[in-house]
Amino acid sequence: MEKIKIAVAGPRGRMGKEAVLLVHNTEHFELVAVIDRKNDGGNLQDVKGFENIPAPIFTDIKECLETVQADVLIDLTTPEFGMLHTVTALEHGVRPVVGTTGFTKEDLQKLQEMCEEKELGCIIAPNFALGAILMMKFSQMAAKYFTDVEIIEMHHDQKLDAPSGTAVKTAQLIQEVRESKQQGHPDEKETIPGARGANIDGMRIHSVRLPGLIAHQQVMFGADGQSLTIRHDSYNRESFMSGVKLAVENIMKIDMLVYGLENIIE
Ligand SMILES: NC(=O)c1ccc[n+]([C@@H]2O[C@H](COP(=O)([O-])OP(=O)(O)OC[C@H]3O[C@@H](n4cnc5c(N)ncnc54)[C@H](O)[C@@H]3O)[C@@H](O)[C@H]2O)c1
Numbered sequence: 001m002e003k004i005k006i007a008v009a010g011p012r013g014r015m016g017k018e019a020v021l022l023v024h025n026t027e028h029f030e031l032v033a034v035i036d037r038k039n040d041g042g043n044l045q046d047v048k049g050f051e052n053i054p055a056p057i058f059t060d061i062k063e064c065l066e067t068v069q070a071d072v073l074i075d076l077t078t079p080e081f082g083m084l085h086t087v088t089a090l091e092h093g094v095r096p097v098v099g100t101t102g103f104t105k106e107d108l109q110k111l112q113e114m115c116e117e118k119e120l121g122c123i124i125a126p127n128f129a130l131g132a133i134l135m136m137k138f139s140q141m142a143a144k145y146f147t148d149v150e151i152i153e154m155h156h157d158q159k160l161d162a163p164s165g166t167a168v169k170t171a172q173l174i175q176e177v178r179e180s181k182q183q184g185h186p187d188e189k190e191t192i193p194g195a196r197g198a199n200i201d202g203m204r205i206h207s208v209r210l211p212g213l214i215a216h217q218q219v220m221f222g223a224d225g226q227s228l229t230i231r232h233d234s235y236n237r238e239s240f241m242s243g244v245k246l247a248v249e250n251i252m253k254i255d256m257l258v259y260g261l262e263n264i265i266e
């Protein structure tokens with residue numbers, strides 16, 4: 001089997017490091033480059049923690065993709081650079097697998113158009129953990145019957161974006177089946193701004209940030225005399241890696257934008 005040539009952006013990050021290890025340890029994957037904020041022109045194997053994992057380091061993604069032949073870019077950086085990297089990859093005929101969160105509706109629209117024009121696959125996955133995908137799907141199922149729902153997402157305190165990509169995606173999946181509805185008392189007033197959380201189509205999203213947490217989400221449904229809670233917890237970042245692997249394997253077979261791993265999991 002021919003190896004899939006992969007560049008990883010954000011290799012020294014919490015997720016990027018796991019992704020580099022995944023690529024390195026997967027027989028049919030080959031790490032051809034990394035895009036980092038420092039060590040331009042150096043080699044990854046000289047960076048502490050990556051001994052024996054050779055790959056040229058670039059700080060400029062354009063230069064990287066013009067120098068090295070890559071099939072796939074795995075992006076695990078920041079909301080600020082995720083879109084730039086994804087667009088640059090598509091411009092260079094490289095398929096992006098993006099875990100970076102913070103993409104807007106407009107970003108997704110633009111990427112969809114680029115994928116169609118270039119006939120290239122691109123996967124934007126707000127959450128790579130299989131359990132989180134199921135949590136979102138189960139929440140969508142439940143929302144058909146329980147229309148009052150609040151999403152509580154809980155993450156580590158180094159997270160840059162709020163609400164989380166997973167919470168936004170969950171609300172969007174629920175929106176597909178739930179009639180638009182303003183929840184709570186029609187006259188409710190926040191005495192402290194933000195007390196009721198973010199509002200997507202009347203659904204509320206609450207973002208908790210605490211040291212010690214990794215990635216957790218609870219979707220709470222309420223009805224007369226009963227409630228239903230659907231919860232997922234990621235206790236480490238390895239929990240995301242089987243989804244990254246699945247996305248890389250699948251992206252070679254698609255020629256469009258896929259937003260959410262639920263679209264490729266059978
Ligand atoms: N989809 C998922 O399942 C999933 C899971 C965890 C995290 N995330 C998302 O992945 C992203 C990364 O999360 P993290 O916890 O690893 O963050 P992190 O801060 O640990 O890592 C981000 C890395 O990106 C690097 N970086 C920033 N700008 C860069 C640039 N221009 N070029 C190259 N590298 C650059 C930083 O130096 C850092 O090492 C976030 O957007 C987060 O929300 C997604």
Ligand SMILES: O=C(O)C1=N[C@H](C(=O)O)CCC1
Nearest residue numbers: 101126127159164165166215
């Ligand atoms: O650690 C993070 O940051 C995570 N972000 C994702 C999100 O925004 O939904 C998912 C899991 C971890």
